[in-house]
Amino acid sequence: MTAKGDGQRRVLELLWKDARRPARGPRRGLTMERIVAAAIQVVETEGPAALSMRRVAEELGVGTASLYTYLPGKAELEALMVDAIGAGDPLPDDWPGDWRAKVEAWARTDHELYRKHPWVLHLVATVAAPGPNLLRWMDSALRVLRGTGLTEAEKMAVVESVDAYVRGQARLSLDTREPSAEEVRERDALLGELVDFEPYPALVETVRAGVSPYAGDKFEFGLRLLLDGVEALIAARRASTP
Structure with a gap:
């Protein structure tokens, strides 16, 4: 097995096997749940760049070596953190209404979580190993679309x-700072002076209508268009079913 495959095996074993006891050394009152909760506290208050085995050990008031009796390293810890994020309810299929209402509810909830x-966005993008809570969520999301006539693919x-879409919009909203009214006025004045x-x-026509590029929250508009397309596909599938 390659080094990469070996690392993935360690991550998956931690996610799916009973790894709540240390392989060696004293327990020191630790549990895997406490370690993961401490790691989440670190990134909540200090950001992802601050996450390290040493920093989590400091948060718990133990030596760094104590953590290594529970898990091999930071990559495995991040996988457990991502899975812990997915432990909350409601699941996609728990929301009321038809398939579209359920999808809209889960999309808005996840969008707000990421914002x-x-x-969470950072870790979800870097951790590929699926844990129990991720598969639980995926199973629920697929159940939302039962009876729609769509193929499994x-x-x-x-x-x-x-x-x-939800992740992309959340990342865009985090990366884009909304300028103040004064900044907009100054910018527009400079553009009017410097740009022909x-x-x-087409851009001039849009701006004259009062629309500014990359300003405001376009999440709901894009979500509606995306689900309109899904709804049209479902209608086509049902129309073709004898």
């Missing part, structure tokens, strides 16, 4: 497309 806890594509807008007639 309030940006470190289309159901998975819808789930992944919505998830990717004649080559950009």
